[in-house]
Amino acid sequence: MSEGHSSKAVLIAGPTASGKSALALALALNAGGVVINADSMQVYRDLRIITARPTQDEEARVPHRLYGHVDAAVNFSAGAWVSDATKVLDEVRADGRLPIFVGGTGLYFKAMTAGLSVVPPIPVEVREGVRARLEQNGVEALHAELARRDPRAAERLNLRDRTRIARALEVVEATGRSLLDWHHEGQPPLLPEGSFQAVFLAPERDELYARIDARFDAMLRAGALDEVELLAARGLDPLLPAMKAHGVPALIRHLRGELSLEEAAMIGRADTRHYAKRQFTWFRHQLPQFEWVKPEEARGWLTAAAQAAGKSG
Structure with missing residues (x-):
């Protein structure tokens, strides 16, 4: 891998179920990159299925970092993620590989590109x-x-x-x-202006919502309910971020006998669709430097981004 990859980074954002992870994997395979998680729910080791984390096979094909490295009992913050991401970015650059940040958490991307406020630890x-x-x-x-x-x-x-x-x-x-x-008052950006290429995958809404519904049903078939049952058995504070992952509260209510499985699934699908809608709005207003691209056009964008990264050193 050329030393040029040590300076530029690629940022792949978009709403949930828009194909970000597959795109990041393809780029990492083609450009010798490392996929770095920028999704606030995929950091939790307890939530592989219900958060649609990359599979073990995908993680074995190229290096994946900051996935499933936090326990659900931890109130993980954007500041903690930036701290972890800073260390990983330094390691990836030291190896001369292309850092590829991928996820849907707007605050993580804003912290990375615009800095972050620093609140003292709360007793x-x-x-x-x-x-x-x-x-x-x-x-x-x-x-x-x-x-x-x-x-x-x-x-x-x-x-x-x-x-x-x-x-x-x-x-x-x-x-x-x-x-x-x-x-x-806060930290400077991890990636200053000019040090990254940023794309936001923007599928058609109806297509995206259909993908969200299909994926939620696929997660249930893959064992999401068993995963949530193990999480619920821990008796954690319901205000913890991991306990509010899309689908988790409704499935816990099902496990308690308050909802049928189909009712819980309907709530989980609807909550995820509403979240996707908020993601569109947030990125449009908060991160205008991201280039909006239709998923079917993203491979061409990434080819150009990888070439730009390779020439940047």
């Missing part, structure tokens, strides 16, 4: 106290408390967004400062 007792109040008093009461202590943050949050309301309250309680203030 365990503060986090547990906020979550205890959330469970005891409900999200409306917690939002009202946040409105008193950090009205600017409260104004920006949906009244039912349990996770973000709890997070904003934890920060102001632990640091005495608004989460919005911390967002203005």
Whole structure:
């Protein structure tokens, strides 16, 4: 592999089920690259099937990094991912290979290309106290408390967004400062402008939604329910990110006897479609430097990107 690959990186983003992983694998095979995960749910080792992680066969064909390396009990953050990604990027560049970041988590890509705010670690007792109040008093009461202590943050949050309301309250309680203030002070980007090629796969919506539905059903046939049952048996905090992966809450309700399997699958498919819609909106507004490409045209884009990466050193 040429030393030219040590400077340029390729970023492949897109909504869930748009074919990103297959595209990254093809590029890695052709260009001697390393596939680096940029999906916030595929980091969890407990969730291989329900998050459609690359298969063991695919992982054996080219190096894959940052997949399944975090336990579901961990409240993994974008900051922790950037820290891990920084180490991996250094290793890939030292090997003279092409770094290929692939995933659908917009915040990860924004942190990588625009930097990230640095919030001090929240003491365990503060986090547990906020979550205890959330469970005891409900999200409306917690939002009202946040409105008193950090009205600017409260104004920006949906009244039912349990996770973000709890997070904003934890920060102001632990640091005495608004989460919005911390967002203005942060780390520089991992990949400065000009050091990467970035593509967003943009399938037709109807086609994408059909693929999402078909993939969710395929995941169930592949053992997703058994995987979720093992996760549920751990008795983890339902606010943890891994416990909110698309399909997981509904399948847990099925396991408890609250829903039929088909009802749970319908909810899982619908939640995933809604998430894909939000991904389109987020990337359009937050990451304009990504070039939008139809999946059937992406191979040509990647060929040009690999050539550009090879000439960059």
